[in-house]
Amino acid sequence: MKADLVKTLQKKKKQILEIWMEKQLADAGLRDDLISNEELRIQSEELVQALVQSITEKNLGNVESSEFEPVYEILAGISLSRAKQGFSPRETGIYIFSLKDSLLQVIQEEMRDDPAAMYAETIRISKLVDSFGIATFETFIKGREEVIYRQTNEITEISTPVIRVWDGILALPIIGTLDSSRTQVVMENLLQEIVETGSSIAILDISGVPAVDSLVAQHLIKTVSATRLMGAECIISGIRPEIAQTVVHLGIDLSNITTKASLASALRHAFSQLHLEVRKKQKQQ
Amino acid sequence: MEKIPILRMGHFLLVTIQVDLYDRLAVNLEADLVQMVNKTGARGVLIDISAVSIVDSFMGRIIGNIANMSKILDAETVVVGMQPAVAITLVELGLPLQGVFTALNVERGMELLRNRIDLDLNPEDDDDDAISDAD
Numbered sequence: 001m002k003a004d005l006v007k008t009l010q011k012k013k014k015q016i017l018e019i020w021m022e023k024q025l026a027d028a029g030l031r032d033d034l035i036s037n038e039e040l041r042i043q044s045e046e047l048v049q050a051l052v053q054s055i056t057e058k059n060l061g062n063v064e065s066s067e068f069e070p071v072y073e074i075l076a077g078i079s080l081s082r083a084k085q086g087f088s089p090r091e092t093g094i095y096i097f098s099l100k101d102s103l104l105q106v107i108q109e110e111m112r113d114d115p116a117a118m119y120a121e122t123i124r125i126s127k128l129v130d131s132f133g134i135a136t137f138e139t140f141i142k143g144r145e146e147v148i149y150r151q152t153n154e155i156t157e158i159s160t161p162v163i164r165v166w167d168g169i170l171a172l173p174i175i176g177t178l179d180s181s182r183t184q185v186v187m188e189n190l191l192q193e194i195v196e197t198g199s200s201i202a203i204l205d206i207s208g209v210p211a212v213d214s215l216v217a218q219h220l221i222k223t224v225s226a227t228r229l230m231g232a233e234c235i236i237s238g239i240r241p242e243i244a245q246t247v248v249h250l251g252i253d254l255s256n257i258t259t260k261a262s263l264a265s266a267l268r269h270a271f272s273q274l275h276l277e278v279r280k281k282q283k284q285q
Numbered sequence: 286m287e288k289i290p291i292l293r294m295g296h297f298l299l300v301t302i303q304v305d306l307y308d309r310l311a312v313n314l315e316a317d318l319v320q321m322v323n324k325t326g327a328r329g330v331l332i333d334i335s336a337v338s339i340v341d342s343f344m345g346r347i348i349g350n351i352a353n354m355s356k357i358l359d360a361e362t363v364v365v366g367m368q369p370a371v372a373i374t375l376v377e378l379g380l381p382l383q384g385v386f387t388a389l390n391v392e393r394g395m396e397l398l399r400n401r402i403d404l405d406l407n408p409e410d411d412d413d414d415a416i417s418d419a420d
Contacts, residue, residue, distance in 0.1 A: 184373075191369030198389055225381035229372040231365060231388035 005107070005121050010052045012106050017048045019102035029094065034085045043078060047099070050074050055128075072135050079139040089140050093133050100129040160186050162193040169270045170199045171263065173238075175208030183219035187226055200232050201270045205263050207238030217252040224257050233258070233273065237266035289314050291321045297329040297398055298322065298360075299391075303336050311347040318351055322358045329398035330355045333391055335366030345380035352385040361386060361401050365394035 009016070021041060024030060035043075050071045059065035075096070082092045103125050111118040155176070163171045172190055176182075190202055204223065209216065220236060227234035237260040239247075247254060260266040271278060287310060292299040298321055300314070322330065332348070352362035363386040375382065386401070388394035 187373055188369060191372055194389070195369060200389060200393070222376045226369075226372040226376045229364075229367050229375055229382060229387055230369065231367065231390075231393065 005110075006055055006057050008106070008110050009055060009103070012110075013048060013052050016052075016102050016106055017045055019105055020044055020048070020099055023098055023101060024095070027098070029091065031087065031091065034087060035082075044099075047071070047074055047078065051099075071132065075132055075135045076139040079136040080143055083140055083143055089137060092136050092140065096133040096136055097129065099132075100126060103129065156182060156185055160189050162189050164193075164197060164199070165203070165267065166270070166274075166276075168197075168199045168274055169201045169203065169267070170194065170197065171203045171205060171267075173205040173208060173263075177211070178209060178216045178219050180219065183223060187223045190223065191226060191230055194227065194230055194232050201273060202227050202232055202234045203263065203266045203270065204234060204236045205238040205266070206236060206243070207240065207263070209243075212243045212246055214250050214252060217247060217250070217254070221254070221257065235260055235266045235269060237261070237263045288317075291318060293321075293325055293327070296327060296402060297331055297395070298325065298327045299331050299333070301333040301336075305339055306337060306344050306347075308343055311344055315347055315351055315354070319354050319358065322355055322360050327360050328402045330360050330362045331391065331394050331398060332362065332364050333366050333394075334364060334371070335368070335390075337371060338368055340371050340374055342378045342380065345375050345378055345382070349380065349382050349385060352382070356384070361398060363388055363394040363398055365389065365391055 021044060024040065024044070025037065054067045054069075054071055056067065059067045078095075079092055082095075083089075087095075104122055107118060107121050107125065111121065160172070160174070160182070163173070165171045170190070170193055172186065174186060178186070190204075193199070194202060204220065206212070206220070212220075224234040224236065235258045236254075239259055239261055258269065260269060287304070289300060289302055289304075289310065292301075298318070300318065302314075304310075306314075318330065321327070330351070332351070334348075337344075348364060352364075355362045364382070365388045367387065386394075386397060388397050
């Protein structure tokens with residue numbers, strides 16, 4: 001009787017699919033606005049097909065078996081496509097778990113006369129489907145993590161542009177919190193740009209930095225020191241009153257660094273350092 | 286043995302380090318340079334390290350030492366052409382070379398030295414400079 005389970009499932013493939021579809025369509029949570037019934041049917045059929053094909057008496061108790069590879073692949077595909085279509089992970093999970101109901105129903109019908117075997121098979125099938133459900137969550141989370149990772153990289157890249165304001169003057173507006181890895185990127189970009197353009201003044205604008213603690217200040221001082229070693233002057237601008245307060249309260253010594261309240265005054269300072277003058281044009285009489 | 290040449294250019298000494306410094310070479314350079322400053326009465330020392338791609342804390346200290354020693358002998362030191370990676374390394378090592386002047390390249394370094402030393406040169410020398418500039 002026991003050995004028959006796999007065969008039964010293979011034989012009853014059509015029935016399993018029918019019961020499953022019926023249950024899904026009858027479910028109040030059916031999202032026919034996100035996926036059409038035909039698509040849903042194709043998706044479900046593919047999964048049932050892969051399941052009954054890879055299932056054997058040997059691997060039924062072993063969810064880690066490599067023979068389930070194709071099933072997991074399909075599950076990953078379903079998870080990703082559903083995430084894109086706008087299903088919540090809960091809905092995807094329910095979709096997979098509803099397969100369990102239909103499988104169990106078939107087992108129940110087949111093994112009505114052998115409760116012990118039925119019980120054993122029910123547990124095994126449950127475990128298998130549970131593992132499938134978890135796999136979809138895993139894929140979902142992995143997909144999300146990839147997106148987050150990509151975005152983090154993008155933020156690091158786009159948020160550190162070095163701008164050539166004038167011949168010999170570079171500006172670097174820093175937006176967002178400065179941590180060690182970002183300081184490294186900022187510093188490298190700035191120094192590289194100083195070498196390339198031969199600039200002698202760099203303005204570090206921190207108006208976009210939400211808070212300055214001793215660590216951030218340390219990073220700023222490092223950047224200024226490195227710029228100085230290269231032979232350029234570094235001005236820090238965009239210091240808001242709150243930040244000035246914090247810096248003094250924390251006892252951070254910025255006396256060796258030229259600081260300006262705004263980018264404009266930093267630029268004015270830079271011009272005077274380079275002996276440049278900006279004047280209003282005289283009107284032609 | 287390898288030696289780093291020290292060139293004399295008017296009031297200044299010019300040191301161009303074209304090889305990666307190893308400890309022995311750096312120590313010798315330090316000794317040679319101080320001797321040279323003393324002998325020639327140079328007013329400024331310009332060290333070009335644009336070809337140096339690797340430094341360690343020892344090298345950083347030697348550069349700082351040279352600057353301080355020159356200063357005692359009444360000569361300003363300018364370090365020019367530091368690579369970005371070298372600058373970052375020195376800062377991370379906690380050696381920001383306080384008291385050493387820096388410049389982007391030899392030309393700017395020379396200009397900086399000239400400006401620094403102009404300040405305390407006597408008027409005669411100033412005139413000399415003006416004439417040579419006009420030439």
